[in-house]
Amino acid sequence: MLEDRRLEVLRAIVEDYVTTHEPVGSKALAERHNLGVSPATIRNDMAALEEEGFIAQPHTSAGRIPTDLGYRLFVDRISDVKPISLGERRAIEQFLSGSVDLDDVMVRTVRLLAQVTRQVALVQYPSLTRSAVRHVELIATSTTRLLLILIADTGRVEQRQIEMSAPVTEQNLSDVRGRLLSDVTGKQFFLLPEILERFTEKCDPEVRAIAAAVVATLLDAATEHVDERIVIGGTAHLARYGEAFPLAIQPVLEALEEQVVLMRLMGEVATSGVTVRIGQETAVEGLESTSVVTTRYGRQGQELASLGVVGPTHMDYPGAMRSVQAVAQYVTRIIEEQ
Amino acid sequence: MLEDRRLEVLRAIVEDYVTTHEPVGSKALAERHNLGVSPATIRNDMAALEEEGFIAQPHTSAGRIPTDLGYRLFVDRISDVKPISLGERRAIEQFLSGSVDLDDVMVRTVRLLAQVTRQVALVQYPSLTRSAVRHVELIATSTTRLLLILIADTGRVEQRQIEMSAPVTEQNLSDVRGRLLSDVTGKQFFLLPEILERFTEKCDPEVRAIAAAVVATLLDAATEHVDERIVIGGTAHLARYGEAFPLAIQPVLEALEEQVVLMRLMGEVATSGVTVRIGQETAVEGLESTSVVTTRYGRQGQELASLGVVGPTHMDYPGAMRSVQAVAQYVTRIIEEQ
C-alpha cells in the first residue's frame, strides 16, 4: 500500500541519515534499500513526506534529512527495539558486578551507559522518598555537636551536622537514638513526616530540645534536596559531532551542568517503558538540537529514579532505547542486592 | 638594561595574546604598551626571543605567540600574583558558606572555581589517609549482613557491606563495635593498619570471625581507593575555545573522564604554593595543549588533597593562580569547621 511505502521511505531516510550524517537523496535510497521502486517514485513520496513535515531539505540541491517530527514518527511507529544480544548482556553484567558501594554502582553505570551508547549518559541517584530507612545513627562528635546519619535500603547515605546550644549527655542522646531507631527503621522515607509528627512531644521534657533538633534535621535531609544528585559521563562523545554539526556543544555542556535542568530531564519520565524526547520536545534551553532517551529503574511500582542518554537528534534511537532499558534492568537488580 | 626590556616584551606578548588570542605584532605592541621604543627595536628583541625559543611565528607573515617555554618564563619570573579583591573574597565566602555536608562543599567549590576562573575546575575529595577517624559504626542489616560506616573528621563518609557466613548476634556485634570504637576513634587513618594489626587476636574466640571480617573491610575501605573521587565542573568553558583553536576538546574531555589521569594531575603537586604545569609539562595524553594550575588545600603540614583548574595554555596564569589559591584557603577553613 502507498501509505506503507512512504513509511518505509521515511525509515530508510532516518536509518541512512543516522549512519552517514549526510542528507540522503532518492537515488542513494533506491540503491541501498530494495524498496522495489525507482528513484522517481521515491521522489514523489519524499515530496509528500516533506509536505507533511517529516523531512526537510537543507538547501534546494541537497537530499533530505528527517525533521524532529520525522524522528518522532520513526520512534513511535516504525522502529522496533530488538532485545540486546547475549554478548552485550554479559558485558553489562560484568561491568556492574563487583561494585563496592552505591557511589561505585552509580559511577560504573554511567560509564557503562556512555560507552555502550556512545552518548552522554545520565544516572540519577535512587530517590530517598521512594526508599526505606535501613538505619539511623546519631553520634556526638563533641558535647554540643551531633552527627546524624541516614542509611537507605538502596545503600544511599546522608549525613548532617547538628549544632546544639546546650551540651548533650550520652544518656540523653542514647534515649533519643533508641526511640528514633525503633520509630523509623524499615519505614518508607515519604512516611517520615507523618511518623515523626509527634515524636518530640512523646519524649521526656529533658531531651525534647535534642529530639526537636534531630527530627528537624532528619526531615530536612530526607525531603529537601532529595533527588538532587545526578552523575554524568561520556561528555567527550559530544565533541565527536563538534565541527560537523549545528550542534554547538557549549550550550549542551552548560545545560548538563545545571542541576535544575537535569532534574527536569530525569523527572518527567513515564513510569513505565522508555521515554524519548526529541529536539524541541526536551523543552530545555541548550538542548533544542539534542534528544533525550530515559527510563526509570527500580522494582516495578516502586521506581527509584531515572537514567538515560543525551545525544544529537540524529542518534540511533532503537539502539539507545535498547541499551537504556537493558542497563536500567541490571541496575535495578544490583541495587536490590546491596 | 637590554635583558630587562626583552622580558618586558615577552610579558607584553603573553598578556596581549592571552586577551586577544591572536598573534601579536611589533606595531601593536609598541602602541598598546609604552615600552619607549619603536616597533623596529621590538622586532629585534622579538627575533632574539624567538631564537631563544620563548616565542614563535605561526607563519611567516604573522605576529608572534608565546611557546610553552615562553609561558614558563612568564609564570616563573615575570608575573606577579596579586591578592584577590575584597569583593572576590566576599563572593567566595558567600558561595561556600551554608554547605550542608562534604559532598555539598565539594560541589560548591568546583562550581565556584569554574565560575571565577572561567575554566574547567577540579576538586579532589579530602584524602582519608591524611585525616582522622571521627566515628565508626557497625550495623547488622540482616543476621548475616553487616554495614560498616567510616566517618572522617573531614566529613567524608565511606561505607561497606560485609557478608558473614554465619549469623551474628547483636551481643557479639556490640562487643566488636565497642572495641573497634575505642581503638580507632580519633586516630589518623594511615595509622590504622598498625593499630588494628593485633585487633582480631585480642578478641574473644567467639567474635574473631566478625572481628577479622570487619578489620579486613575497614582497612580495605581506608586504604584502597583512598583518593579516587574528584569532582569536575565548568567543562562548558572548554567549548568557548572550540573552533578557533588547535585545542580539540574531545581528547581533553576524554582525559578528564579518566580517573587515573586526574589522579596524576592532582597528585603530583608541590606541597606548598601553586603548581603550574604548561602544555607538554602536564605529561598527560590529551592535555598537551592545556595547562594545569593546582594547589593543595588543608591545614599546613597536613594537606588533605588538591584542587585546581585546567585550561588552554594561553590562559590568564596570574588570575588562575590567584583564584586557585584563594579558593583553597577558604575550602580549608570550611572543611575544618565541619
Added chain:
DNA sequence: CTTAGCACTCATATTGCTTGAGTGCCAAGT
C-alpha cells in the same frame, strides 16, 4: 644600540567559474 625605510612573504579574503548531486515536473507507460 635604535630607528626609519623598504622589499619580501604568505595567510586570508574575494571573485568568478565549474561541477554535479539532487530535485521537480511532465509525458509516456502499465
Added chain:
DNA sequence: ACTTGGCACTCAAGCAATATGAGTGCTAAG
C-alpha cells in the same frame, strides 16, 4: 491511478586566480 524515464533547473561546494595587507627581516643612517 500509480510508476517511471527524461530533462531542465537549482545551488552548495570545490577550485583557481587574484588582491590585500599585516608583519617580518635587513640595511643603512642617526
